[in-house]
Amino acid sequence: MIPGKPSTFTYSVLPVLTVVAVLVVVWYAAAIKMNSTWTYDQAARAGTEPSFSEVVKDTMQQDRPLLPVPHQVAAELWDTTVEKKITSKRSMIYQGSITLKTTLWGFALGVVVGIAMAALIVLSRVGRLSLMPWAIISQTIPIVALAPIIVVLSNAIGAGSLLVPKAIIAAYLSFFPVMVSMIKGLTSPDHMQLDLLRTYGAKRSAVFWKLRVPASMPYFFASLKVSIAAAFVGAVVGELSTSAISGLGARMLIGSQFGEPMIMWAALFAAAILAAILIFTVGAIEKILRRAMGGQPV
Amino acid sequence: MTRVDTKFERIAYPVGFGLLVLLLWEVAVMVFGISPALLPPPSAIGAAIFGSLPILWGDWVQTVVKGALNGLWMGSFAGIAVALVIDRFAFLKRGLLPVANFFAALPIVGLAPIMVMWFGFDWHSKAAVVAIMVFFPMLVNTLGGLADTDTMQRDLMRTYAAGHVATLLKLRLPAALPFVFNGLKIAVTLALIGAIVAEYFGSPIRGMGFRITTEMGRLATDMVWAEITISALTGTALYGVVALIEKRVTFWHPSQRG
Numbered sequence: 383m384i385p386g387k388p389s390t391f392t393y394s395v396l397p398v399l400t401v402v403a404v405l406v407v408v409w410y411a412a413a414i415k416m417n418s419t420w421t422y423d424q425a426a427r428a429g430t431e432p433s434f435s436e437v438v439k440d441t442m443q444q445d446r447p448l449l450p451v452p453h454q455v456a457a458e459l460w461d462t463t464v465e466k467k468i469t470s471k472r473s474m475i476y477q478g479s480i481t482l483k484t485t486l487w488g489f490a491l492g493v494v495v496g497i498a499m500a501a502l503i504v505l506s507r508v509g510r511l512s513l514m515p516w517a518i519i520s521q522t523i524p525i526v527a528l529a530p531i532i533v534v535l536s537n538a539i540g541a542g543s544l545l546v547p548k549a550i551i552a553a554y555l556s557f558f559p560v561m562v563s564m565i566k567g568l569t570s571p572d573h574m575q576l577d578l579l580r581t582y583g584a585k586r587s588a589v590f591w592k593l594r595v596p597a598s599m600p601y602f603f604a605s606l607k608v609s610i611a612a613a614f615v616g617a618v619v620g621e622l623s624t625s626a627i628s629g630l631g632a633r634m635l636i637g638s639q640f641g642e643p644m645i646m647w648a649a650l651f652a653a654a655i656l657a658a659i660l661i662f663t664v665g666a667i668e669k670i671l672r673r674a675m676g677g678q679p680v
Numbered sequence: 681m682t683r684v685d686t687k688f689e690r691i692a693y694p695v696g697f698g699l700l701v702l703l704l705w706e707v708a709v710m711v712f713g714i715s716p717a718l719l720p721p722p723s724a725i726g727a728a729i730f731g732s733l734p735i736l737w738g739d740w741v742q743t744v745v746k747g748a749l750n751g752l753w754m755g756s757f758a759g760i761a762v763a764l765v766i767d768r769f770a771f772l773k774r775g776l777l778p779v780a781n782f783f784a785a786l787p788i789v790g791l792a793p794i795m796v797m798w799f800g801f802d803w804h805s806k807a808a809v810v811a812i813m814v815f816f817p818m819l820v821n822t823l824g825g826l827a828d829t830d831t832m833q834r835d836l837m838r839t840y841a842a843g844h845v846a847t848l849l850k851l852r853l854p855a856a857l858p859f860v861f862n863g864l865k866i867a868v869t870l871a872l873i874g875a876i877v878a879e880y881f882g883s884p885i886r887g888m889g890f891r892i893t894t895e896m897g898r899l900a901t902d903m904v905w906a907e908i909t910i911s912a913l914t915g916t917a918l919y920g921v922v923a924l925i926e927k928r929v930t931f932w933h934p935s936q937r938g
Contacts, residue, residue, distance in 0.1 A: 393774070394774055394778075396775075397771050397772065397773075397774040397775025397776075398774075398775045398778050398779060399775075400771070400772075400775050401772065401775035401776050401779050402775075402779065405779075448797070448798065508693065511685065511689055511690065511693035511694065512693040512694055512696065512697035513697070514694075515694040516694060516697065516698065519912075519916050521869060522868070522869050522912075522915035522916045522918070522919040523908075523911065523912040523915050523916070524869070524872040524873045524876050524911050524912075524915055525873065526873050526876045526877050526880075526889070527876055527888065527889075527892055527907060527908045527911040527912075528908055530892060530893070530896040530904060531896075531901070531904060531905070531908065534718060534896075534901070535718070535719065538718050538719075611785040614787065615785075615786075615787040615789070618787035618789065618790055619787065619789055619873065619877065622789065622790070622792070622877055622880060623877060623880060630790075631787075631790065634790050634792075634793050635793065635881075637793065638793030638794075638796065638797070638881050638882075643794070643797065646790075646793055646794055647794070649790070650790050650791065650794075653786070653787055653790055654786050657785060657786050657787070658782065661785060
């Protein structure tokens, strides 16, 4: 450690911890404020006058709080991940695995479509002129509006489960970052490099495979993290809008319909944790692949 | 080797491609005899749009004007304001940026049922979902933009004896604008998604999300497609408006000088 220079802990970890701590405190305060209405209401009905400490205690123990306190959510998460069997429908691990499956299928489909579109756009003038504007427009269309139609159509072509439409929704959101980065990557070789290949008498296909594709790899890897996050959001949105009965999004839906806020909050946090794991994993794979291909570690 | 695209080509190709898809769609529905409940032909969708303009208008006002746009301005202003405050404190900034970046990657739309529980069925809950969804991209982009001036430029401001406010107004905010617009472009798309999804969790008897679910239940697919068309046009138009304002306001930026 260089003297005078702050350590990583005080420079980057401490501020993050501070912000998180502040958020948790604000959350507790908000929960006490919001849930106390119900407490006072109950007390008034019972004809008692609760003391402040009793109110605070009660706001953290309600079965159906407006805003559950962090340790309630943590307890519910613990209960639905560790305590429940993973085969149980109430297990967040089971529900999360459904969402994960959708995410990964959507991600795979999105990456393939993204690369194919990018190749088409880079290689063909007509392709670029006619596809590029539509690709951009596609992202300004709210996919949730299309969701019910996608369900009906994939049912019609014989997809039995909801996995297909959900994966399509996830892919719809995740192909775009890959496509944009791949276009940038495939067009990144400069004139000197292209000219060199021409002096070798290289064919268009050789230029593509031997120059453009390797040159695009860093861009490709950089887009994967954005793409997996988009696929995950797409998977949850898909579950919310296709009236799915399993998956984290479906748990949120069920919690809403049965007036069980704890289920909603637990599903929400399970989703956040799963998103973090996904982004972290893809980031780690990206680092390994980049090193394996001789690139600079970032 | 590479020809320059003329303006005509840049418009004719995408429009031609779009029309071709519509034509193939229409023909395919006719030739294969696809049930209109499954996939109505574009002509039927057009008829549905013009046949029920008052309903579509009511839904549009409820979802886009009341839900999405209200949430959009609240979330955007909040995001920019928090960014301006945080920017003054380096410690907070280092702490908040990773957290905000993480939140921006989360499916915040999952908050929709909770917001409906808190703020009721009407547009308030939709605006709340949208505001939270757009807050984080706006915050992250504005913070990134405020950091986009180099030492030379800031030193120049210092030689003019410009204080924090003057530097902010005359140098750093203008420099941040391209980033802010980037955030806004992400935000308008999210706003529509948020407003429509929130309606799936309960809404008054109008709104695009409400209409889509109920008409789907009655297998009135042409009406669903009509709503999809309207939402697609709205999304594209909102994006276009942001892009247009961006072009006017940040005409000096290299990306706009093409």
